[in-house]
Amino acid sequence: MKRRNRILLAGGAAVLVLALAAFATLASGVLVRPTAESLAALTAIPSYDVLDFQAAREQEILADYEAAPGTPQAPYVVVDPYGMNPCSALAIFEVGGSPTDVAVTVEGDGPATTFTYKVPSTGARQEVPLLYLYAGRTNHVLLAFGDGTSKRLDVATEPLPVDFQVYALVASEPDRMEPGLTLCTACFDDSYTALIDADANVRGYLSHTKMAHGTPVISLRNGHLLATGDEYRQIPYNMTSLWEFDWLGKVFREYEIPNGIHHSLVELPDGNFLAASNAKDLFASGTREDVAVVVDRTTGAVAKEYDFRKILDDARDPYNHFNPGILNATNVDWMHMNSVLYDAEHDWLIVSSPIQSQVVAIDAETGAIQWILGPHDGYTGSSARLAPYLLDPVGSGFAWSWGQHGIDLLPDQDGDPDTMDLLMLDNGQARSFTEAGAVPAAQNHSRGVQYRIRLSTHTVEQVWEYGADRGSECYATFLGDADFLPTTGNRLIDFGGQLRVDGKPVDEIIQGVLGTVETRSRIVEVDASGRVVFEVSVQGNAYSTTAETYQAERVAVPAVLASEAPLGTQHGVRLGTASTIPATQAVKAPGIFAGGIAAAFSTLVLEHGRLVVDGSLTWKGRTFLLGRAYLVLRSGKDTFVYPCNSGLNGRFFSSIDTTAVPSGEYQVSVIGAVREGNDAAHGPLHQGFAKTEYKLVVP
Numbered sequence: 001m002k003r004r005n006r007i008l009l010a011g012g013a014a015v016l017v018l019a020l021a022a023f024a025t026l027a028s029g030v031l032v033r034p035t036a037e038s039l040a041a042l043t044a045i046p047s048y049d050v051l052d053f054q055a056a057r058e059q060e061i062l063a064d065y066e067a068a069p070g071t072p073q074a075p076y077v078v079v080d081p082y083g084m085n086p087c088s089a090l091a092i093f094e095v096g097g098s099p100t101d102v103a104v105t106v107e108g109d110g111p112a113t114t115f116t117y118k119v120p121s122t123g124a125r126q127e128v129p130l131l132y133l134y135a136g137r138t139n140h141v142l143l144a145f146g147d148g149t150s151k152r153l154d155v156a157t158e159p160l161p162v163d164f165q166v167y168a169l170v171a172s173e174p175d176r177m178e179p180g181l182t183l184c185t186a187c188f189d190d191s192y193t194a195l196i197d198a199d200a201n202v203r204g205y206l207s208h209t210k211m212a213h214g215t216p217v218i219s220l221r222n223g224h225l226l227a228t229g230d231e232y233r234q235i236p237y238n239m240t241s242l243w244e245f246d247w248l249g250k251v252f253r254e255y256e257i258p259n260g261i262h263h264s265l266v267e268l269p270d271g272n273f274l275a276a277s278n279a280k281d282l283f284a285s286g287t288r289e290d291v292a293v294v295v296d297r298t299t300g301a302v303a304k305e306y307d308f309r310k311i312l313d314d315a316r317d318p319y320n321h322f323n324p325g326i327l328n329a330t331n332v333d334w335m336h337m338n339s340v341l342y343d344a345e346h347d348w349l350i351v352s353s354p355i356q357s358q359v360v361a362i363d364a365e366t367g368a369i370q371w372i373l374g375p376h377d378g379y380t381g382s383s384a385r386l387a388p389y390l391l392d393p394v395g396s397g398f399a400w401s402w403g404q405h406g407i408d409l410l411p412d413q414d415g416d417p418d419t420m421d422l423l424m425l426d427n428g429q430a431r432s433f434t435e436a437g438a439v440p441a442a443q444n445h446s447r448g449v450q451y452r453i454r455l456s457t458h459t460v461e462q463v464w465e466y467g468a469d470r471g472s473e474c475y476a477t478f479l480g481d482a483d484f485l486p487t488t489g490n491r492l493i494d495f496g497g498q499l500r501v502d503g504k505p506v507d508e509i510i511q512g513v514l515g516t517v518e519t520r521s522r523i524v525e526v527d528a529s530g531r532v533v534f535e536v537s538v539q540g541n542a543y544s545t546t547a548e549t550y551q552a553e554r555v556a557v558p559a560v561l562a563s564e565a566p567l568g569t570q571h572g573v574r575l576g577t578a579s580t581i582p583a584t585q586a587v588k589a590p591g592i593f594a595g596g597i598a599a600a601f602s603t604l605v606l607e608h609g610r611l612v613v614d615g616s617l618t619w620k621g622r623t624f625l626l627g628r629a630y631l632v633l634r635s636g637k638d639t640f641v642y643p644c645n646s647g648l649n650g651r652f653f654s655s656i657d658t659t660a661v662p663s664g665e666y667q668v669s670v671i672g673a674v675r676e677g678n679d680a681a682h683g684p685l686h687q688g689f690a691k692t693e694y695k696l697v698v699p
Helices: 002-028 036-040 049-065 379-387 468-474 507-514
Strands: 077-079 089-094 102-106 114-120 125-130 138-144 150-155 165-171 179-184 192-196 202-206 225-228 233-234 238-245 252-265 273-277 291-295 302-307 339-343 348-353 358-363 369-373 403-408 419-426 447-454 459-466 481-484 491-501 518-526 530-538 551-555 572-574 597-606 609-619 624-632 639-643 651-657 664-675 685-698
Touching: 002 624, 036 419, 036 664, 049 077, 049 089, 089 507, 102 125, 114 125, 125 138, 138 419, 138 530, 179 530, 233 651, 252 291, 252 302, 252 339, 273 339, 291 459, 302 447, 339 403, 348 403, 403 481, 419 459, 419 491, 447 491, 459 491, 468 518, 491 551, 597 664, 597 685, 609 624, 609 664, 609 685, 624 651, 639 651
Parallel strands: 252 572
Antiparallel strands: 077 089, 089 125, 102 114, 102 138, 138 150, 165 530, 179 192, 179 551, 192 202, 225 238, 233 238, 238 252, 252 273, 273 291, 291 302, 339 348, 348 358, 358 369, 403 419, 419 447, 419 481, 447 459, 481 491, 491 518, 518 530, 597 609, 609 651, 624 639, 624 664, 664 685
16 A cells, blocks of 8 residues: 555656646747747748838839830820829920920810829929829820920720729719819728719729728828828727828828827918827727827927817717727727817817717817817716806707717808808717617718807807708718818718618618628718709629728819929938837746637738737637737747737737847747627637747848
């Protein structure tokens, strides 16, 4: 018996020794630590920088051109020179006599769709942008030179991508329309931002579907455009960069904004930018989309922040359809700031919160509330302090706006300095502060509505509307805007996010964002009497069910294009401070690859000392609503773990400062966890650690 006990004890000790050895092996990381051989088999993460790429592309074009220089009668033509707008081209030729401007006429299918503009002289070598080309056909373009001669060019373009949204023309009266093209900005990265003409034909689009989404594309006073770039802070539209570019697709400046930019963007009178944003540390703040920022045009730095948690009441909780239904969420969207504009006459910021159904004016210097336009429900408890700022409705036919988008401050409408007029899209979401009173989607409507505020009496009246009579046909749960068109006095209304199941309206915003519910839009231009002069139904097709239009703007064709530096002489400039996430000590990298987690990347690139990541998690091939990821960089001797920003459906994002990483080669792996259901703190949790096919090489 004693001998047997000794054997058992010896056996138990052996098992313990083996267990301790196994534990020590796992703890050492030897099972997952890369070797020279395993690193050699991995793919090095490529370097990519849009500014460097475009500079190199210009040198390629110049090299091709110099091998066979063009003449006015035989120009060198390159279609889509920057790989950004397939409905554009660049014609280059040597000027024989004195340099002059060139008049360009792009022939359309009729007078309303034919566009003419001048291109300033660029010297002995003339570079002429050819814009507003049709997709998928041979375009006819006439160049008229200063000596009285001309040249007719035939420029062929590629067809639209198969998943491109369909613009179906419903009505068009060009003689009654505001001149120009309609710029339709997409929201999600499986739709395209496009220019359409009076026939609803596409005359330009951005093939890069991560840029210029979910935030307006604005025209700057210098002739350039400004929109969000292509690096996410959080899906589906919080971006950390702004691009200043033109319709050829050349990016002149990239502004890095660590707070992120979303929904709204304005060029201020002093040239700086005003934008809807977030707290700089978005996830530590516990809330999102509730900060406005001023970005210094010269440096790219965030010069001023307006934190609306300190101005409004983030505890006010109206019923709404923006709520993703995630229980115990670590980050709450209580405001969803979707418009911020500047009123120079009063030095006010005017901000829209669709979740709160509030349009709020604050003093730009002090942040003090001036007035609140919105329904009077729910101003009790902690919100009672806001009640004195509410505008009182007056006049007949008045109705409040609910879940509004696209606030437009109109030029003086009545010659009275005591009034100001606002135009907006009243989405009409729920039309109730409580769920019990909510109007179902099939019985709801959206409308463009114009309110007139009388400042001295603190009152508001409704002076114009369009859309209510069309009922649920135009109902858009979310997205959209309404613009006053200055030449004609017409209004352009974008019913931007029409959610449909079997053709019937629903309010499933999150399912629309995730692409599991069809999203349509409808763009309507009406005159002051409400007569439709232009209407387009925007639909998906067999390859995509997303056809949202975040905003629609009528943009004029410039008489003269902005004067630009010749190819090869102006490298794009990066300003501001890039967002980066430091390594964490709170999470240790596991010692074994296991758990059924897998990671895929849509973006994994090095950009001037940063590793930029956009990836997605699955568990045993399945996608889950909730997830969290950590990126692991492991060499033969060092291990670094970086937290990632989390998105829905397994999406994750990170930006890592590689200059802080010692030189060497690093295996890239991902610690991941997904949770079943919609409770961020409870429910079955699936975890794992997965090696990817990539390595990071730090020189």
